[in-house]
Amino acid sequence: MSSFHDAKNTYWDGRFKRNTVKLLPGEYHSTKGDEMLVTVLGSCVAACIRDARSGIGGMNHFLLPEQRNSENKKNFAESYDSSVTRYGDLAMEMLINDIIRRGGDRKYFEAKVFGGAQMFESSMQIGQRNIEFVREYLDFESIPINSEDVAGKQGRKVYYIPETGEIFLKRIVSLHNNTIEQREAKYLRQAKETKTEAEIDFF
């Protein structure tokens, strides 16, 4: 079973005047209408992908549970043997499939990438490897990245409107609470336990 879910948490955003879907780590969501998507990122990354012609698009929010083999110069396809690559690939494919299912056309896909911050000393490589993975994946799929805001030391709150492609980004200066770190640490534990082998049915 995959640990990726379609985000269900919605609210009316009075400031933007839009129905809004809030994504947590391990979630994705795509939309055909005028919904807005929002998420808060620490070392996790979010890929925002849309069909620039129809405005059908969506977002995911994930991180790679561990170091990838590709650090030993393997290319994406060869490193698919590692469960970490399979996990990241799934995060991207679940989102892309969802956009295609709603009628998005791959030919017109464009992407924006956010997150991968170094929230505390030890998380530097976590953020960096997530950024590298997403860039590598999108490059492989010939999906152009037309803007990104990644790395650094601060968390981010990202609002995305697939209909128009607009992004509103807020940096989070964490003073008293470490909600983002706690949430991501919990998600990281789940990600590590995710099964990355296929279930097979013979008919």
Added chain:
Amino acid sequence: MAKKILFVDDSASMRQVVGIAMKNAGYEVETANDGQDGVSKLGERFSAIITDLNMPNMNGIEFIKAIKQDANNKFTPIIMLTTESSDEMKKQGQAAGAKVWMVKPFKPAQLLMVLQKLLG
């Protein structure tokens, strides 16, 4: 002669992953980007066909239906390789004529194991 497999997936990374795995195992591989592209390759007989489900232009279920109408590949075993895991979709796939349903993510070795089981 090497057995020839048709692999259909809209993801370039998947095409490369599966292409490398099967070539390393001694199979010959033909790839297609979506169901429609897959149909255009049905001029010859394949030992097995592996297809994704969610693809632009023609999805995997429609593609399987087209394979079943093709004189060359009517009896070719079909493997569905997809992120979809719902029983309802599996039923549709089975009804259309899929022999195997594999839910991504998968280990390349698992796919080779399935092929070996189907092709001997």
